[in-house]
Amino acid sequence: MLIRMVRLTIRPDNLKDFLDVYVAVAEQIRAMPGCHHLELWQDVHFSNIVTSYSHWESTQALEAYRKCELFKETWARIKPLFAAPALAHSYVRYVSPSQNASCKPA
Numbered sequence: 779m780l781i782r783m784v785r786l787t788i789r790p791d792n793l794k795d796f797l798d799v800y801v802a803v804a805e806q807i808r809a810m811p812g813c814h815h816l817e818l819w820q821d822v823h824f825s826n827i828v829t830s831y832s833h834w835e836s837t838q839a840l841e842a843y844r845k846c847e848l849f850k851e852t853w854a855r856i857k858p859l860f861a862a863p864a865l866a867h868s869y870v871r872y873v874s875p876s877q878n879a880s881c882k883p884a
Contacts, residue, residue, distance in 0.1 A: 779814065780834040785865040790826045792859035803852050807832075810846070812839020826861065837868070 788796045800818055808816050812835035821827035834840040843849055 779871065780837055780840055781869040781871065782830070782832045782834060782840060783867050783869070784830040786828050786830070786856075786860060787824075787862040788826045788828065788859050789861040793826050796828070796856055796859045799852065799855050803848065806848055807843070807852075810839075810843045810848070812836060813843065840868070 786796075804816060804818075807813060813832060814835065815831075815833035817831050819829040819831055821829075834843075
């Protein structure tokens, strides 16, 4: 499983518009093949900083979503609302050696 975190800094005056877009598309994203989880986190100190947290079946599933029309249309709507570039990171869950496994996807 791939864990994807994307930190977005939204211009404060555009936060409501961003959240409206997120609410409108979240269920469609969750329904994408390979998407197992999606939620949005909001920073406790800076309400205009949000992080999209999602679980994907594989890198290929995430890339297929990123190439679909839903992603392209959504990104085109939200990118002008940013105050800074998005910071995206992908992770796999660490399984410790004490769990009889090496560092590999769980």
